[in-house]
Amino acid sequence: MSVFVKKSLLFVLIFSFLYSCKSTYINKNITRKIETSFYNDQFTGVLVFNPKTNDTVFKYNANKYFIPASNTKIFTLYTALQFLPNQIPAFKYTLENDKITIQGTGDPTFLHTFFNDSTALKMARNYKNVNIVFNNLEDDKFGPGWAWEDYDAYFSPERSSFPIYGNVLTINGKDSLQSIPKILKQSIKYTETSKRRNYNENIFFYNLKKQDTIEIPMVIDTLFIKKLWQDVLPGKISISNYIGKKMEHIAYSVPSDSLYKRMMEVSDNFLAEQILILxxxxxxxxxxxxxxxxxxxxxxxxxxxxxxxWVDGSGLSRYNLFAPISFVQVLTKLYNEIPRDRLFNLFPIGGETGTLKKYYSGISKPYIYAKSGTIGNNYSLSGYLITNSGETLVFSFMNNHYLKPSVEVKKRMQSVFEWLRDNY
Incomplete structure (x- = not known):
């Protein structure tokens, strides 16, 4: 055996020994943090992966299934990036003399209070007759397993083929009562009831004492949609049911990344559902x-x-079941396929933005870019962790069925993340 071969073999043995020691050190320390009495009465799963070396850094119940809540939006994001172009397809349409026929694609940005896209309105104003094609969506208005009592909650708008105003009524009573759309102001009643809308009727309730801005899902049906469209284009609107006729053209609205970022940053369930429809x-x-x-x-x-x-786009349903390993696999695909700056810009940033603004802050710079998932007695976080040594780790940390306050769960998770940041 040559001297070169002997030195090479020695190097491999030393490297393997050091790596084994490092791996043992990491497993020992993180396991010590997780296998405490705090976690005895809940279900916990963790997977940490280094995409550069393809090494599993740490795993604990990584193949088990968990209720993911809004971690589901990571799969929705991946799907959108696979299917949708750089601009959101706003609607499909056909022109015939002085008539435009418009068919929805599920684009949620039309007259939405955040995006305020008016692509359809601007185009339709150029025609004497505007026909809106309805009922080309096969999804039910609510997802499977959604809680029925959330019908009036801001986070649970109905799904539809051609959303308008985000399918919610926005009410602001700070100075004088204002509503978007304005036409529904006459449907608002002042009350101190905890409910914000009749169960299956567009009669809304607002507590003037609170004077805050609230969003209330609207009941979406053909007649109601016609009413909202006639309000912005009086005398032009007709409604027809979808009969399978193919539209000739596609119009585009907002940059796609702006929609994805909003969905991820504030964990917007409605946007997530509509993105899958899109x-x-x-x-x-x-x-x-x-x-x-x-x-x-x-x-x-x-x-x-x-x-x-996987039953919905938002994670509202408790029917969803995902394992940490699946989130890590998809996050790794995203990391390998999407430029880093673009990808990280789509995720909430620990200590700085969105749902992570109050948690996982770095010392001098951010170290967590991730999507949280919260539903009663469950909290998970999956994304990317930047270590002090400059490594990027992909992780999924899932917690189900606890009775303690979520803030305590987050503190325990943060101690694991900070240890990895400082020691890997």
Whole structure:
């Protein structure tokens, strides 16, 4: 055996020994943090992965299934990036003399209070007759497993093929009562009831004593949509049901990344649901979010080691079941496929933005870029961790079925993240 071969073999043995020691050191310290009495009465899973070396840094119940809550939006983001172009397809349309026929794609930005897109309105103003095609969405208005009592909650608007105003009524009573859309102001009643809307009727309730801004989901049906459209384009609107006729053109609205960023940053359930519907519009004029979920699981994500039960785009449903390993796999795909600056810009930043503004702050700079998921007695966080040594780690830390305050769970998680940041 040559001297060179002997030195090479010695180097490999030393490297393997050092790596084994480091791995043992990491596992010992993180396990010590997790296997305490604090976690005895809950279900916890963790996976930390180094995408540069393809090494598993730490794993604990990584193959088990958890209720993911809004971590589900990571899969929705991945799907959108696979299907949608750089500009959101606002609607499909056909022109005939002085008439425009418009068919929804699920774009949630039309007259939305954050995006305030008016692409459809600007185009429709140029025509004497405007026909809105309705009922090309096969999804139910609510997702499977959604809580029925959330019908009036801001986070649970109805899904639809052509949303308008984000499918919510926005009320502000700070100075004088203001509503968006204005036409629904006459449907607002002053009361101190805890409910904000009649169960299946567009009669809304507002407490003047609070004087805050609230959003209340609207009941979406054909007649109501016609009323809202006639308000902005009086004398022009007609409504027809979808009959399968293919539209000739596509109009585009906002930059796609602006929609994804908003969904991820504030964990907007409505945007997440509509993004999957939008993705389905690239497959067919008949909109169906279930078909796009099935397609991507059977194609781009067919290599997942633990295929999830994935029933909605937002994570509102407790029927969803995902394993930490699945989130890490998808996050790794995103990390390898999307430029780093663009990717990290889409995620909430620990200590700085969105749902992570009050948590996981760095010392001199951010070290966590991740999506949280919160639903009663469950909290998870999945994303990217930047260590002091400059390494980027992909992680998923999931907690289910605890009775203690979520803030205590977050503190324990932060201690693990900070240890990894400082010691890896």
């Amino acid at each position: 993705a389905s519009s690239t497959m067919s004029d008949t909109l169906n979010s279930n078909k796009v979920r099935e397609y991507i699981l059977n194609n781009q994500l067919k290599d997942l080691k633990q295929k999830p039960r």
